[in-house]
Amino acid sequence: xxxxxxxxxxxxxxxxxxxxxxxxxxxxxxxxxxxxxxxxxxxxxxxxxxxxxxxxxxxxxxxxxxxxxxxxxxxxxxxxxxxxxxxxxxxxxxxxxxxxxxxxxxxxxxxxxxxxxxxxxxxxxxxxxxxxxxxxxxxxxxxxxxxxxxxxxxxxxxxxxxxxxxxxxxxxxxxxxxxxxxxxxxxxxxxxxxxxxxxxxxxxxxxxxxxxxxxxxxxxxxxxxxxxxxxxxxxxxxxxxxxxxxxxxxxxxxxxxxxxxxxxxxxxxxxxxxxxxxxxxxxxxxxxxxxxxxxxxxxxxxxxxxxxxxxxxxxxxxxxxxxxxxxxxxxxxxxxxxxxxxxxxxxxxxxxxxxxxxxxxxxxxxxxxxxxxxxxxxxxxxxxxxxxxxxxxxxxxxxxxxxxxxxxxxxxxxxxxxxxxxxxxxxxxxxxxxxxxxxxxxxxxxxxxxxxxxxxxxxxxxxxxxxxxxxxxxxxxxxxxxxxxxxxxxxxxxxxxxxxxxxxxxxxxxxxxxxxxxxxxxxxxxxxxxxxxxxxxxxxxxxxxxxxxxxxxxxxxxxxxxxxxxxxxxxx
Numbered sequence: 001x002x003x004x005x006x007x008x009x010x011x012x013x014x015x016x017x018x019x020x021x022x023x024x025x026x027x028x029x030x031x032x033x034x035x036x037x038x039x040x041x042x043x044x045x046x047x048x049x050x051x052x053x054x055x056x057x058x059x060x061x062x063x064x065x066x067x068x069x070x071x072x073x074x075x076x077x078x079x080x081x082x083x084x085x086x087x088x089x090x091x092x093x094x095x096x097x098x099x100x101x102x103x104x105x106x107x108x109x110x111x112x113x114x115x116x117x118x119x120x121x122x123x124x125x126x127x128x129x130x131x132x133x134x135x136x137x138x139x140x141x142x143x144x145x146x147x148x149x150x151x152x153x154x155x156x157x158x159x160x161x162x163x164x165x166x167x168x169x170x171x172x173x174x175x176x177x178x179x180x181x182x183x184x185x186x187x188x189x190x191x192x193x194x195x196x197x198x199x200x201x202x203x204x205x206x207x208x209x210x211x212x213x214x215x216x217x218x219x220x221x222x223x224x225x226x227x228x229x230x231x232x233x234x235x236x237x238x239x240x241x242x243x244x245x246x247x248x249x250x251x252x253x254x255x256x257x258x259x260x261x262x263x264x265x266x267x268x269x270x271x272x273x274x275x276x277x278x279x280x281x282x283x284x285x286x287x288x289x290x291x292x293x294x295x296x297x298x299x300x301x302x303x304x305x306x307x308x309x310x311x312x313x314x315x316x317x318x319x320x321x322x323x324x325x326x327x328x329x330x331x332x333x334x335x336x337x338x339x340x341x342x343x344x345x346x347x348x349x350x351x352x353x354x355x356x357x358x359x360x361x362x363x364x365x366x367x368x369x370x371x372x373x374x375x376x377x378x379x380x381x382x383x384x385x386x387x388x389x390x391x392x393x394x395x396x397x398x399x400x401x402x403x404x405x406x407x408x409x410x411x412x413x414x415x416x417x418x419x420x421x422x423x424x425x426x427x428x429x430x431x432x433x434x435x436x437x438x439x440x441x442x443x444x445x446x447x448x449x450x451x452x453x454x455x456x457x458x459x460x461x462x463x464x465x466x467x468x469x470x471x472x473x474x475x476x477x478x479x480x481x482x483x484x485x486x487x488x489x490x491x492x493x494x495x496x497x498x499x500x501x502x503x504x505x506x507x508x509x510x511x512x513x514x515x516x517x518x519x520x521x522x523x524x525x526x527x528x529x530x531x532x533x534x535x536x537x538x539x540x541x542x543x544x545x546x547x548x549x550x551x552x553x554x555x556x557x558x559x560x561x562x563x564x565x566x567x568x569x570x571x572x
Contacts, residue, residue, distance in 0.1 A: 022397070023312050023319070023340060025354045025377065025390035032369065032389055033080040034073055039065025040383035044305065044325070044362025046096040046439030047380040047387070051075075051367075052108050053128055056479075058367030058443045060378055062387060066093030066116060078370035086130055092117040095147050096439040100160055103182055104412040113164065115145040123182060138183040144171050150256075150435035152205025152214040153178075153411050153464055154191070155236045160411045160434070163216055165200035173200050173218065192237045199225050204256040204436045205416065206267050208245075209287050212466060212500060214416050219253040219271055226250045227271070234502030235511075246289045249279055255438040259309040260429040261318055262345065265420070267431055272304030272322060272438070298347050302326060302334040306364040306438035310375045312353070314398035314449030316428060317341040321354075321364065321377055323438075328358030336361060336379075359384045367443035373400035373477060375447050399450040399476035401459070405432060408484040409465035413444065416464035421448055421474075422457045450476050466500075501556075505570035508547040512558060521559040527552065546571055 029035070038045055045063030052059050057075035064070060069090040073080040093116050099108040107124040114120070121137050122130040134141065148165040155161070159178035166173050172195050176184035188195065199221040205214040209231065216238070218228040226248035230238035242248035252274035261268045266283035270293075273279065277299035281289035293299045302324045309318040320339040328335040338353035359381040369376045369389065374396060379388035401421065405414025419430045430446040450456065456474040461482055463469070469487045474480060500513045512519055519542050524533040532549060535542075544556075549571050557566045 022395040023338070023350055023353050024393045025312075025338075026393055027354075027356070027388050028391035029386045029389040032078070032391070033082075034060070034389060035386055036062060036064070036071050036082075037385060038062060038380055038382070038387065039068055041065045041093065044360075044382050044439070045094070045380050046441075047363045047365050047378055048097045048099065048441040049365035049367030049376075049378050049443055050099045050108075050441050051444060052099045052110075054107065057371065058369060058445070060367075060389075061097045061099070061441075062380060063094045063097060063363075063439070067091055070094055070097060070112070075369060080369075085128060087122060088132060096149050096435065096441075098149055098151060098162075098435050098441055100151050100162075100434050101412040102160060102178060103180075104159065104407075106412060111149060111162065113146040113149050114143075115147060115167065116143065118143045119146055119149075119164065133182060136183070138179070138185060139176060140174075140186070144168065147200070148202030148256075148435060148439055150203045150205055150216075150433065151413075152216070152416055152433075154205070154214050154216075154232060154238075156213060156464055158407070158409060158411055158465070160413065160415060162435075163203050163205065163218075165203050165218065166197065167199050167201060167221060169197040169199060171197045173198065173203070175216075190236070192239065193230070194228070194240055198228065200228075201254055202256050202436075202438055204258050204269075204433055206258050206269070206431065206433075207416065207418075208267055208269075208283060208289075210266060211504070212464075214464070217247065217256055217258075217269060219256045221252055221254070223250050223252060227253050234500055239503075241287075245287055246284075246291075247281055249291075251276060251279065253279075254305050255307050257307040257309060257437050258431060258433060259318055260431065261309065263317075263426075263428050265418075265427070265429055270298070270307050270309070270320065272300065272307050274303050277301055278304050278307075278322070292345070296346050297349070298322075298339050300324070300334060300337055302337075305362040306379070306440055308364055308366045308377065308437055308440075308442065310366045310377070311447065311449035312338075312340075312375065312392060313394045314374060314396075314400045314447075314451070315343075316423075316426070316449045316451045317343050320347060323361035323364050323379055325360045325362060325382065327360050335359065354388075354390055357388070357390075359388070361388070363439045364437065365440040365442050368402070368445065368447060371479075372396070373402060373447065375443075397452070399453060401448045401450055401456055401474065401476055402445050402479040403430070403448070403459065403461075404445045404479060404481045405461065405463075406481065406483045407463060407465075409467055410463040410484055414461075414463070414484070418462040419446055420460045420462070422460075423450065423453045423455075424457065445479065501567060501569075504567075505572045506546055507572050508545065510544040510546055510556070510569060512542040512544055519558060519560055521557075523557045524549070525555045525557070527554075 048061035060073040062071040098111040110122040213232040216230040229242035254272040257270040269281040280293035326333040339347035374392040377390040
């Protein structure tokens, strides 16, 4: 009987593998023109898969060991050519490379972090002519153990700010405000960042509570040092809420990988771990998270580092790739893992998706090397004969849509935007970031798998400014370039979306802002649907005194320009 069950199990696994065998990657780094040894660097170097020269092809930027230069590989119609960019003294050990438009002039500037030589900022003068402005930009020149850098616009002024992770117990992480004139100001104290050191590796700007501003999640290295979640209060300050949000993980956290895994419009977070289960924080849509990694079968249970979500076969759900710093010689540890999404909240480990994926690997990123709409993965390997460029050779039975954003009121890179598409009522979401995973930067073009659908009912972008653009009946297998304000919703819809409120939770005073119209009416209901307060402020900026209400959750119905919006507020 035992042998019978074993045979059935083998047959089932063979059948399952057979019907799902179309996800397949091969390492095409050497065949694509990339031959580079990045050296033996303690806990790895970063990698970027980003179109740095805005020619429509995703380029590759590779960090390397101290004494060797950072490498730039320009993508020319799917083949990569190493390029020399005029960066002075380009032989120091860097951790992360960010291509980011700091001054909204339409070209990408370069920011490099280093734990041994300090950070450096280069302005792109045009046509990839780089000029170092480190000494004049206002950033500290101290040599701290800098690791990851992530960019977002925490104060919604249209310029990208930067959060820098410091891997030290005595030196706090750093938030620099972009002044809009190619200078930055250290604002840790002003915004309420904690002033302790947290051994931080990486972070990401995300809107985890869908209130229209950017929060920050921080991944800390050592057990006993919980991860941090800074909730944006909407008034240019933050409150650290990881414990109450269920996100204060005390693990050897390495990465911060963000996406909407279950397509519910709320962002989830995957965090890799060292020699213990990794964590998948599923967003509960109420300001809290739940770890579902064990149920989803994505614990990895190895020495995890970089991780990326991608729809490898464009079947309309997100798969997961994880890198580890083992070379496959120890059978107890996975060198890497490709997890195929089963579309039921669980994943299947696909052992043959990336054949011969055996190297000590740390940072990885996704892009589209040949512009065929099927994503590739690049991996920076430690002490290995080359990086990996995992070319996506999946059978192309499905359609796709690529979306590239250009902000006008928002930052030029469109960072912090929610992109929503709908096909017969089935929705998908992407959120735009710069600096994520482990020391990585993914493509600035978002890829949506469409399955066999021949039309996208609509594509909607909610920009960080609050403006929304919408496009109907979009054809597949194209890159849709969207400029902010090019196809806006109606003025009434826009006015309503410009409404904001803070803080939440609230102790006494809730501030309501309607930037372009008066607030006509406010009605507050308790959880039983009973009206407990009604006001007619007729003011652009209204302070709502909730001190007389008991502790609990309330629904606040606000009427702006004859349109109604209901928000949920927690009274402390």
